[in-house]
Amino acid sequence: MSSTPDTAQAFAKHAASIARRAGVVLLEAREDAKAQGVSGRALGALGDARAQEAIASWLADEAPGDAVLSEEAKDTAARLDAERVWIIDPLDGTREYSEGRDDWAVHVAVWEAGELIAGAVAIPGEDLVLDSASITPPSAAAPEQWRMAVSRSRPPALVEHLRDSLDLAVVPMGSAGVKVSSVIRGQADAYVHAGGQYEWDSAAPVAVARAAGLHTSRIDGTPLTYNRRDPYLPDLVVCRPELASPLLAAIAQAPSFGDHQ
Ligand SMILES: Nc1ncnc2c1ncn2[C@@H]1O[C@H](COP(=O)(O)O)[C@@H](OP(=O)(O)O)[C@H]1O
Numbered sequence: 714m715s716s717t718p719d720t721a722q723a724f725a726k727h728a729a730s731i732a733r734r735a736g737v738v739l740l741e742a743r744e745d746a747k748a749q750g751v752s753g754r755a756l757g758a759l760g761d762a763r764a765q766e767a768i769a770s771w772l773a774d775e776a777p778g779d780a781v782l783s784e785e786a787k788d789t790a791a792r793l794d795a796e797r798v799w800i801i802d803p804l805d806g807t808r809e810y811s812e813g814r815d816d817w818a819v820h821v822a823v824w825e826a827g828e829l830i831a832g833a834v835a836i837p838g839e840d841l842v843l844d845s846a847s848i849t850p851p852s853a854a855a856p857e858q859w860r861m862a863v864s865r866s867r868p869p870a871l872v873e874h875l876r877d878s879l880d881l882a883v884v885p886m887g888s889a890g891v892k893v894s895s896v897i898r899g900q901a902d903a904y905v906h907a908g909g910q911y912e913w914d915s916a917a918p919v920a921v922a923r924a925a926g927l928h929t930s931r932i933d934g935t936p937l938t939y940n941r942r943d944p945y946l947p948d949l950v951v952c953r954p955e956l957a958s959p960l961l962a963a964i965a966q967a968p969s970f971g972d973h974q
């Protein structure tokens with residue numbers, strides 16, 4: 714890694730600032746939309762567009778020369794040769810945002826020379842921003858019955874198998890960033906996803922989770938890597954480190970495990 718701890722810290726703070734500002738834009742957009750009677754998919758599209766526009770203009774001013782990979786912008790090959798890439802999900806949990814819920818997030822990650830070096834996740838509905846420079850591990854020990862955060866709208870086929878084989882409590886919620894944050898915050902002990910996702914869904918949350926000392930990997934235990942030509946990154950596990958071995962072993966026994974590749 715070419716970046717020093719000091720520069721990684723500075724990028725984490727910059728990522729947090731952008732995520733926080735985008736959260737304000739999104740909360741305002743939702744208020745404007747409410748006043749104008751805009752709801753449902755149109756509200757989600759408005760949020761995606763407003764947050765993307767704001768983040769793109771801030772990055773153009775504040776990080777000129779860096780490449781960007783964003784869910785809401787056209788991808789170009791320029792990022793593949795770039796030294797540094799900002800990996801952005803302007804609104805993760807668009808569905809939940811449009812439903813007036815709080816489980817949605819803004820993801821801002823910084824990738825440099827092969828590695829995620831910094832990341833920030835804003836959860837504006839809770840007035841919360843987590844970043845890789847100031848995060849600490851979950852404080853309390855895991856309860857006897859582990860809690861697994863899963864997608865509330867698209868839970869993977871693995872979930873039933875894991876619930877039964879490990880006697881887990883399943884906690885459905887929206888947004889990959891919110892689910893990873895729930896593990897960091899000690900509200901859940903693991904987050905498992907399979908069946909589809911992209912680099913922007915996990916890059917920033919994974920950067921923060923790693924800084925908090927959590928286990929992060931693909932569901933087959935291999936490393937999550939970023940800024941690949943194809944940003945499709947369909948599955949992941951984020952969990953307390955002591956859960957990683959039993960959880961990965963149980964995932965490998967799931968009838969649907971072979972489907973993930
Ligand atoms: N099977 C799938 N294929 C593609 N993307 C998926 C997916 N399941 C979840 N995602 C994406 O992962 C994010 C979190 O989803 P969920 O809340 O269901 O866990 C969402 O991002 P966006 O809201 O940015 O589109 C969602 O689109």
Ligand SMILES: [Mg+2]
Nearest residue numbers: 802805806914
């Ligand atoms: Mg997303």
